[in-house]
Amino acid sequence: MFRFIVRRLLQMVVAFFGTTLIVYALMFAGQGDPIQALAGERPVTAAQRAYLTEKYHLDATGVGGFFYRYFDYISNLLRGNLGESLTGRSIGDILAGAWPVTIKLALIAIAVAVIFGVTAGVLAGIRRASIFDNATLLLTLLVLGIPTIVLAPLAQYFLGVKWQLFPPTSGANPDFYALLLPGIVLGSLSLATALRLTRTSVAENLRADYVRTARSKGLPRRRVVSVHVLRNSLIPVITFLGVEVGNLMSGAIITEGVFNIPGVGFNLFRGIRTEDGPLVVGIVSVLVVVYLISNLVVDILYAVLDPRIRYE
């Protein structure tokens, strides 16, 4: 296990450099005049041009220059300095403000998926082909079929504007209540998938040979289901939820956009729209690390849950 973690950490280093290089190249390699792009329509004085050329090492040209700038960026990154966005704000500060909001949103979404999705999935799996099972099947198909870009504005309009049960937008420094509706919308997709996955897993495990053994030991049905079946059924579900936490931590561009939540996805989208290269690369670099770590955690969790998985 220890060797597996070390090997995975080494792989993460390679993956980190690979992905940041690609994103960096996509944002900067194709740009014509980065200084003019920075200034937009306004004229740039010779003094400003000289200062910015010096600051971003733009005097080195071609592929060599690109790598020079890339490694300059990476070395700053490794020292914890994410640089500045084109608007002059520290990217570290932007993320420090955005991440707590996104994490709160992600936690609400995951809680919704676990509390409703997994519970309903277990019940549907035990009572396969019942009315409850068929009703949840229909509902989850509906949710899975509607894209977030439709679901989010609908929820905002009906629950936020028309019936005024929730605040329609959250604005700066949103509290828990303001994030509840977006969290539910965001979590509904994970909820539907978690429910389907749990239901199938439980139904399958109920037919397993070891269930027959547990029954022939004279254990009550309650214990057979809650200990033997559940423990096995939740292995794929927890794996899915682990990956999902990683996804949600990186922000939800659509949901955060619709509800005007100043989270990571919101800032990333703004960076892409305004061609703010340093901001996009800065956020993505951090997202890559979040992804790699959450995947590692899922892999380790998987081995802990299922003794048949041993990494060596």
Added chain:
Amino acid sequence: MSQHAVRPTPASPTPPGGHLLEVRDLHIEFRTGEGVAKVINGVSYHLDPGETLAVLGESGSGKSVTAQAIMGILDTPPAHISSGQIRYQGRDLLGLSEEQRRQVRGKEIAMIFQDALSALNPVFPVGWQIGETLRQRLGMSRADARRRAVELMDLVQIPGAAKRLGDYPHQFSGGMRQRVMIAMALAMEPKVLIADEPTTALDVTVQAQIMDLLADLRRDLNMAMILITHDLGVVADVADRIAVMYAGRIVEHADVRSLYRAPAHPYTKGLLESIPRLDQRGGKLSTIRGLPPNLMRIPSGCPFHPRCPYAQQVCVDVVPHDLVLGDGRTSACHFAQEVRDDRAR
């Protein structure tokens, strides 16, 4: 049921207290979307304390279903027990509530299964699984259950039992896994052990070890055993009596010696002749022609008649009753005497 309602009780006379376990005229159907499969059609057998009954038959003959009905672990639906009795120490188990039946499971009658890898829970250590029965059923403490689990693992001769308590099923070899399964079944000291093809998934050498172990344990713990198998070679050394099943019925019932010496049902005869023998090398191995019947459309009369070399018109028309042949033997064949005396074939 009506067509063979009256059926002589086979084999040895009932002891004063009745049989330990007795299946009487059991009928089980599987009701599925495609129709009704008559899986068990009037099975009767019994088991006395300390004896071993082998139930022999091809897959689909109903031997496992009968055993699961005795255990009460048959999934209903799709299974439906339409009539019959399963009497244990004089009580009809089929008349008990689920809670009462649960008390019988494991404690009075225990069962081991064919494939120990899938029959054991993959995510719990074996010691935990053996101890679970003790903790849940007898209210033992964790420490006591662990100690007893080690004793049980020693009993089934798992080397280094104390060290292997925390190992998971996949870390054991096939034979050792089956031993774990046996240890688990013995945890509550049952009076009856049902072994459902316990050696089918194992290597031949390991098969012999497990059969020896089962025979020894049965003797030492004075249990009665029902050994379900499709392998005639397995039963010869271990069983006292054999019940041969075909299409959900017992077609022949005899003590081991007489059955091997002179089978009285054409199906048993066919099974014995299809065992390869060293003294008949080079010759063509005889087989039973055809396939077992579709249980949704069981042939009229004797269900074996389409495959039977002895079949006459009467076999197509009339369901044969159990013919009592003496020595406690029965055979459900119109020509049982002829088959038994027909040594030449």
